[in-house]
Amino acid sequence: MIPRQVRKDKENKMTEPVAHIDNLTIQYPNNVVLNSLSWPIQKGKNYVIGGTSGSGKTTLAKAIAGLIPSNNAVQLNFDNNLPLPAKVVYISNWYQFTNLEGDRNFYYQQRYNHHQGHDTLTVKAELEHYAQKEKLDFSAIEERIAAFGFEDVQSSQLIELSSGEHKKLQLIRGLWAKPQLLIIDEPYTGLDKNSRIVLNKWLDDLVAEGVQLILITNDNHLPHSINSFAHIVNGKLEKVTSQSEFARDEKRQRKELPAFLREFPQTQYDTIAEMNNIHIRYGKKVVLKDVSWKVNVGEKWLLQGPNGSGKSTLLSLINGDHPQAYGHDLSLFGNKRGSGESIWDIKQKIGIISPEMHWYFDQNATVWHTIASGFYDSIGWFIDVKFHEKKQIEELLEFFDLTDVKHQNLNTLPLGKQRLAMLARTIIKNPPLLVLDEPCQGLDNDQAKYFNDVVDELAEYGKTLIYVGHYESQIPSCLEHRIVLEKGEVKAIENILDTVS
Structure with a gap:
């Protein structure tokens, strides 16, 4: 028989919020972003945070994840009985990567200069490094990589990836970790239709394993496991019953063009552009194959x-x-390239x-x-x-x-x-x-x-x-x-x- 006090402690653990935010205030020069915001995030509540641009959604997410100071206004209560890591993983809107020396000093055209791409890790090396750091089994993620259509880019340098491919790499890393609390800022940014479907299925699978979600998005195509909604108004969080109640940015008032x-x-x-049988490759990787196109x-x-x-x-x-x-065979603006x-x-x-x-x-x-x-x-x-x-x-x-x-x-x-x-x-x-x-x-x-x-x-x-x-x-x-x-x-x-x- 389990002692009464032990049962009581377990019951309290089951009912206390996964995260409790009490009077969180964050301000930047001349701008109060979050104003005495309070929010108990109950166990089993998988949220979408939406609303107007600049209302403080990303700031709130970073505060929960401990990426910006919260002055002890954020308390996290992880469940030690779960086999999942007792931590928060925050996946940002954009993926920030570095070169082999830890620098981010890249220039825009560099991703097309293949000989300079070797300044960054390959996708496979990046994932292997992450696996070693987090003590993860690479074989556990291979099926997910294939479902994302990401297996063909394993040998690509990070700098060569498109924005959608960078988003996939972000998601693969973050979801692979299976944290108790997973926060994703704009999860669908840059993803094609099939990848969005794959992502939602993966998120539902993670919830079934005990992961709790907070998604920051106004997108309507959500995982089935989402069951709670909120937005931030005047620096405070307000719960709503559906996305239709999210605050919206003001409608554009049409003006005459300058x-x-x-x-x-x-x-x-x-003719703006005319190309015939264009073939682009990086080593063995074919990027464009016999592409012909004319733009008048x-x-x-x-x-x-x-x-x-x-x-x-x-x-x-x-x-x-x-x-x-x-x-x-490429012509631009009437001239042969x-x-x-x-x-x-x-x-x-x-x-x-x-x-x-x-x-x-x-x-x-x-x-x-x-x-x-x-x-x-x-x-x-x-x-x-x-x-x-x-x-x-x-x-x-x-x-x-x-x-x-x-x-x-x-x-x-x-x-x-x-x-x-x-x-x-x-x-x-x-x-x-x-x-x-x-x-x-x-x-x-x-x-x-x-x-x-x-x-x-x-x-x-x-x-x-x-x-x-x-x-x-x-x-x-x-x-x-x-x-x-x-x-x-x-x-x-x-x-x-x-x-x-």
């Missing part, structure tokens, strides 16, 4: 394909960043935004300087702008409602505003070609609609557009054509209007 963006770009050519002036293209299908490499050929562009034009001649005609560019961007740049750097295609800002350029910057700040934050560093803004600042940078010189590579990654549906409404407006004035997006619900309505890649090959080129009708 006059300089209503001017049709001047082009003396009919004024066309609006959707580029799709699973994670790792070659989309980023294809775009790098067009924007001038890939060193293997030479020696192939390698016929004497410089990379800056090409970039002057292109405005580009991508998750990778956002990663490598100078996060200490102010919003104003971020937009200004678009005139010179720099990752940061180093040159004084002219008077008329300053006027255009101010017009875009007003158009995107960023005037009040123009002197703030880019990395201090909510993700939605950061993406708008990056879009402003992309269009500041009114280029004939816009390349928008997963521009809504990490944004909720309302923020994505705001962003894509602006893209639709820009498209009315003669811009050529190449848009990459996994979510059918988060793409602009102006798109006319689609090209689909799979394992480096073109699987389909079609008219979107025909497929819809």
